[in-house]
Amino acid sequence: MAAYLGRYRGQTRLHAESDLRVFLRWCARHDLDALTAMRADIERYVRWLQDEGCYQPSTVSRRLSVVVVFYRVCVIDQILPHSPADYIRRPSVPAESPTLGLGHLQFEALITTARLSDNINDFALVAMLGLLGLRIFEACGCSISDIGEEHGHRVLRVRGKGGKVVLVPLPPAVARAIDRAVDDRESGPILRNALNRRMDRHAATRRLKHLAAGAGIRMPRMHPHMLRHTFVTTMLDAGVSLRDVQIAARHADPRTTMRYDRARRNLDRHPNYILAAYMASGT
Numbered sequence: 001m002a003a004y005l006g007r008y009r010g011q012t013r014l015h016a017e018s019d020l021r022v023f024l025r026w027c028a029r030h031d032l033d034a035l036t037a038m039r040a041d042i043e044r045y046v047r048w049l050q051d052e053g054c055y056q057p058s059t060v061s062r063r064l065s066v067v068v069v070f071y072r073v074c075v076i077d078q079i080l081p082h083s084p085a086d087y088i089r090r091p092s093v094p095a096e097s098p099t100l101g102l103g104h105l106q107f108e109a110l111i112t113t114a115r116l117s118d119n120i121n122d123f124a125l126v127a128m129l130g131l132l133g134l135r136i137f138e139a140c141g142c143s144i145s146d147i148g149e150e151h152g153h154r155v156l157r158v159r160g161k162g163g164k165v166v167l168v169p170l171p172p173a174v175a176r177a178i179d180r181a182v183d184d185r186e187s188g189p190i191l192r193n194a195l196n197r198r199m200d201r202h203a204a205t206r207r208l209k210h211l212a213a214g215a216g217i218r219m220p221r222m223h224p225h226m227l228r229h230t231f232v233t234t235m236l237d238a239g240v241s242l243r244d245v246q247i248a249a250r251h252a253d254p255r256t257t258m259r260y261d262r263a264r265r266n267l268d269r270h271p272n273y274i275l276a277a278y279m280a281s282g283t
Contacts (some may be wrong), residue, residue, distance in 0.1 A: 019066040101229030109215040124181035133231035136224035
């Protein structure tokens with residue numbers, strides 16, 4: 001496990017370790033030594049993720065990928081002669097993301113509610129996720145010392161996946177939101193929880209659910225990543241090119257950017273609306 005996890009850093013390492021532990025716990029429950037597993041055992045694990053775990057296809061595919069790479073490292077390090085996961089059939093992942101994000105009016109309502117909130121962290125949280133497109137761990141990990149200036153622009157130094165550091169320019173509205181959250185402090189995290197400690201993803205999710213309810217947004221499951229989807233779809237609606245949106249979202253592949261947008265567009269052009277409009281005189 002140490003040899004495998006040594007390939008990764010930061011949040012990627014934490015997520016890889018979490019997914020690998022799911023597999024190892026499954027092996028322990030079935031009295032199976034992971035280093036003696038056969039292809040049929042890996043197939044049973046995938047079936048368990050799908051049928052009993054009821055995970056989304058993208059989650060099953062990600063957790064299977066972790067197992068595949070783990071066994072590949074075992075072969076590289078000559079712990080195993082061959083990998084039992086080499087010929088495992090991967091589940092098909094739909095082209096569109098199951099997360100839809102917010103509509104334009106919903107996003108405006110959420111921003112307004114956050115701006116008028118008594119909690120000084122709310123406006124900064126929504127702005128950093130929805131107007132800068134930060135991942136939740138990036139937003140929560142930002143500190144006051146990460147705010148600076150570069151070539152006349154106010155910027156935020158963000159540590160992303162794999163420990164990569166990027167400079168994100170701050171539009172005036174976002175800068176005002178962050179200044180409000182900083183509240184004349186000189187050090188410490190930008191976003192804080194009710195105990196004045198660094199906000200984590202759980203506290204952020206609770207705040208977003210509270211703000212969504214206050215804005216009258218009815219969503220079955222409000223979570224931080226929904227605002228990253230909103231960031232991508234709103235940019236595309238505003239006429240920003242796919243390439244520029246990909247750069248802003250820091251996606252390695254443009255297909256990832258399009259995957260964020262495709263599900264919403266399918267709903268926008270759904271034939272149900274055409275039929276209802278055609279039969280409007282009778283309804």
